[in-house]
Amino acid sequence: MSSFTLISAALRRKKTRTFLTFSSVVFAFLIFGVLSMLQTAFSMGAEIANEDRLVVRHRVSLFQLLPQSYEADMEEIPGVVDAMHMTWFGGVYQDPSNFFMQSPVEPAEYLDMYPEILVPEEAKLRWIETRNGAIAGRALVERLGWEVGDRIPIQPTIWRQQGRGDDAWEFELVGVYDADVEGFDQTQFLFRYDFFDEARSFGRGQVGWFMVRIADPDRAPEIAAAIDDTFRNSAAETKSESEGAFAAGFANQVGNLGLIVTSILGAVFFTILLVAGNTMAQSVRERIGEIGLLKALGFTSSRVQRLVLMESVTLVTTAGFLGMVLAVGLERVLRPALAAYFPGLFLRPEDLLLGLGLAVVTGLVVGIFPARRAMRLETALALRRL
Amino acid sequence: MSEADPAGTAAGNGAAAEAMVDVRGVSRTFHRGRTPVPVLRDLSLRMEKGEFLALMGPSGSGKSTLLNLIAGLDRPTGGEVIVGGSAIHRLSERKLAGWRARNVGFVFQFSNLLGALSAERNVAVPLLLTSFSARERRRRVDIALEIVGLSARGKHRPRELSGGEQQRVGIARALVNDPALLVCDEPTGDLDRTTSAEILDLLVALNRDHGKTILMVTHDPVAAERASRTLHLEDGRLAECGHDGTIEVPVHEPAGAAV
Ligand SMILES: Nc1ncnc2c1ncn2[C@@H]1O[C@H](COP(=O)(O)OP(=O)(O)O)[C@@H](O)[C@H]1O
Ligand SMILES: [Mg+2]
Numbered sequence: 001m002s003s004f005t006l007i008s009a010a011l012r013r014k015k016t017r018t019f020l021t022f023s024s025v026v027f028a029f030l031i032f033g034v035l036s037m038l039q040t041a042f043s044m045g046a047e048i049a050n051e052d053r054l055v056v057r058h059r060v061s062l063f064q065l066l067p068q069s070y071e072a073d074m075e076e077i078p079g080v081v082d083a084m085h086m087t088w089f090g091g092v093y094q095d096p097s098n099f100f101m102q103s104p105v106e107p108a109e110y111l112d113m114y115p116e117i118l119v120p121e122e123a124k125l126r127w128i129e130t131r132n133g134a135i136a137g138r139a140l141v142e143r144l145g146w147e148v149g150d151r152i153p154i155q156p157t158i159w160r161q162q163g164r165g166d167d168a169w170e171f172e173l174v175g176v177y178d179a180d181v182e183g184f185d186q187t188q189f190l191f192r193y194d195f196f197d198e199a200r201s202f203g204r205g206q207v208g209w210f211m212v213r214i215a216d217p218d219r220a221p222e223i224a225a226a227i228d229d230t231f232r233n234s235a236a237e238t239k240s241e242s243e244g245a246f247a248a249g250f251a252n253q254v255g256n257l258g259l260i261v262t263s264i265l266g267a268v269f270f271t272i273l274l275v276a277g278n279t280m281a282q283s284v285r286e287r288i289g290e291i292g293l294l295k296a297l298g299f300t301s302s303r304v305q306r307l308v309l310m311e312s313v314t315l316v317t318t319a320g321f322l323g324m325v326l327a328v329g330l331e332r333v334l335r336p337a338l339a340a341y342f343p344g345l346f347l348r349p350e351d352l353l354l355g356l357g358l359a360v361v362t363g364l365v366v367g368i369f370p371a372r373r374a375m376r377l378e379t380a381l382a383l384r385r386l
Numbered sequence: 387m388s389e390a391d392p393a394g395t396a397a398g399n400g401a402a403a404e405a406m407v408d409v410r411g412v413s414r415t416f417h418r419g420r421t422p423v424p425v426l427r428d429l430s431l432r433m434e435k436g437e438f439l440a441l442m443g444p445s446g447s448g449k450s451t452l453l454n455l456i457a458g459l460d461r462p463t464g465g466e467v468i469v470g471g472s473a474i475h476r477l478s479e480r481k482l483a484g485w486r487a488r489n490v491g492f493v494f495q496f497s498n499l500l501g502a503l504s505a506e507r508n509v510a511v512p513l514l515l516t517s518f519s520a521r522e523r524r525r526r527v528d529i530a531l532e533i534v535g536l537s538a539r540g541k542h543r544p545r546e547l548s549g550g551e552q553q554r555v556g557i558a559r560a561l562v563n564d565p566a567l568l569v570c571d572e573p574t575g576d577l578d579r580t581t582s583a584e585i586l587d588l589l590v591a592l593n594r595d596h597g598k599t600i601l602m603v604t605h606d607p608v609a610a611e612r613a614s615r616t617l618h619l620e621d622g623r624l625a626e627c628g629h630d631g632t633i634e635v636p637v638h639e640p641a642g643a644a645v
Contacts, residue, residue: 001510001523009502098443293498296459297559300480325491380460383452383494 006294007311010283018315021279025319025362026326028272029355032265033327036351037334039261050216051242053113056083056210059237063088065206066236068197073230079214079223084109085193087208091154091169093144100140102154102189103208104196113211116181123148124173131195133174137186141176148173152189162201169199212240223313269362272316276366280312284370291374292382305375312367313360320359324352399624404471406567407433412465414451425451427622428465435566438593438600440613449603449621450571456601457569458486466595468565487515491560491598493570497552499559506531506540509558516563530558534588535595550581557588561598568592570602574609586612590623 011018011207055073058064065087074083089102101364107127111117119127119135127133134152148154153168161167171191197204216222224240229237284291331347338345396514409431415424425448433439443449454460455467458474461482467475470489499508506527513523531537534554544552553573560568574582590612591628592598602613610616618625 001507001514003514005503005507006500006511006514009500009507012502289498290500293492293494294511295483296457296486296492297486298483298515300483302480380451380454383454383459 003307003310006307007314010287010307010311011315013120013283013287017279017282021276022315022319024275025257025272025316026323027322028268029320029359030326030330031268032355032358033324033347033351034330035261035264036355037345039258039325040348040351041345051220052214053243054212054214054220054227054240056212056227056238056244057208058240059228062209064236065203065208066210066238068205070231070236070238071210074212074227075208077223077226077230079216079219079226081213081215082109082112083210083212084113085207085210087167087193087196087206089154089159089196090157092157093152093154093160095153100187100189101185101335102191104193105190107190110190112380113213116184118178118180119175123177126174127192130172130174130191132169132171134171134189134191135175135177136173136189138176138178139186140189141173143187146173154189159196159203160201161199161273170235211243224367233336269358272362273366276312276316276362279315280308280366280370281373283311284308284374288382289385291377292379292385295377295379301375304348304377305371308371308374309364309367312370313363316363316366317359320362321356324359327355328352350379392504404435404626405432405468406437406470407431407601408468409452409456410464410466410468412452412455412462414448414455414460415463420544425622426455426462429615429622431456431624433599433601435599436593436597438590438612438614439602440610440616441601441603441619442610442616443509443619445605448622449619452619453569453571453601457490457492457567458482460556471517484515487512488563489565489567491557491563491565491568493553493557493568493573495556495572495575497544497549497556499552499555501544504541504543505536505547505555505558508544508555509540510560512563516594526562526564527558530562531555533561533592534558543624544574549577549582553577553581553585557585557592561592566597568598568600570600572603572605574604574606577617579608582606582609 031249049285056066056070058066066085068085071083071085072082084102086105089104091102092098093100101121107124111119111124123135127135136146152171152173154171155168159169161169171189177186193207212223212227214220220242224242227240228238286293291304294307295301320331328347331345335346409429412426412427412429413424415422418425429452431452441449441452451460455462455475456469458467458469458477461467461579462475465475466473472485472489473487474482499505500511505509509527509530510523513526516523518526527540528537531540534557536551536554536558539547539551544555547555551575557573568589573587573589576587586609589600589602593600593614600613604610616626
């Protein structure tokens, strides 16, 4: 028998109340885990963004085009190592619900720019040999049941083929890529720019945006400014920013998700403080006589304070830990199931740690006032409540 | 003990052996808002080792207040409280808590056991404050339960025990640290006649066979009759009390005269 016997006895006094409080704390931490996962999923681009990459887009909007010739101009700017372009294709494969990102790229340039992408050597060779060749992310290929060598027809919504009306573009899947970075989008469909540029019915020589690698991430703002200066007063002015800022801006267009998540979490934890705080306050109020008795038996005030604090920490922390464990379990189930739609859906270790830390802190905060009250109780007076 | 000096005010003359309880010129004033409420005024009381003293008096006369002072639960506004040779009115809160754990056993009107714990675990609660080995704790719990006649019911929860049995568990808990002094505040107040008699038998046995000094507050003249001496507290004064309940000798001597 130890002090813990007393703590557990106090928690078992009102089993239903303890259970209800416990469950709501478990649930709150589960919500915390799930929201953290969602937030990670939506801000993934920003999370995995490389500090040494800039995104250069049209100053007015992402959907206006830039001359492909800018690439060579940018590579002249001191500090720029390499530049590469992409273009939003926006086609439909069989059904609009099959949405995935499609873009023409220059294969060698693309693979240089994204070393985190893993493509088998033979797929690279076939891509260079095959004019209408395309590669796709592992998750996308699995979701749509493709196999290397398949013909993939994609219906244009913007980019029609010259002289072919609404006919579908025909691509050939030459390879599948993996990514060695957690959360890297594995649902892209990438095909050759030369094939695209020659066949499209308008906008030849125009591209969507550029990715620019720079030598020194610390000089990113300066180089971004230099790029924008280069094209100032031209027909297509640019706006350059770091990949992280770009991705964050993109996520923010979804709605300020970070703020929403933070507000929900704030509300959840405020509720927890009230629910668990009320339970603890009530529990101490009902036990005034009992606490007086412990003091009479020789328990010091500070020992009584510690007991009540430990009671609260035990209740909230075990519930919080359980909530986080359930969140991890849920992640294990959801992540493979949703990988094809929601590539970044995972619980980051730092969020898990944050949850566990939060559980301990919440337990302490909830317990502190009831514990002080118990500590201050005058023994003789408290005994009158027996 | 001297029949002529029931309140023990002669303690200061040094002739008698060291008393178990020596209360000298004690006063205790509470405050109701800003109004001072004097409950005990210049009260003196001496209890010898091995004595079983019953304290009677009307409700609100200050019996519990006096008991609390002697048991180190409360401190006097003035005067001295010496128990087992320690001037406990001078101890800090923290020291007083430790002193209580070692020297006083408490029995209350309601046994106030922790409902979620078995009888034996309730008895073991005061042992959490000691450094005894698990084995020694076990032994002490067994002995305490044995003394109160509940060896067989150690595993039971309080709600599975009768009122009298619960009170016995409370007494076992008071005994487990083997204190010299037991203070009982209306220990039979919540029990029927028969059960009361059993509890009083137990207290008498603890006094007679185990040498416990007992201070018992009670309303019940039948209970008081079992004690070796009865004092009556009224209007802040202590008086010796006959077993028929009549006050025989009004005693109140100023502390100054005694010391
Ligand atoms: N902690 C306290 N604060 C204020 N008044 C108290 C306190 N304890 C006791 N009293 C008052 O002192 C008086 C004596 O109380 P008590 O010693 O409990 O009486 P008894 O035990 O003889 O019934 C009562 O009027 C009670 O209200
Ligand atoms: Mg009383």
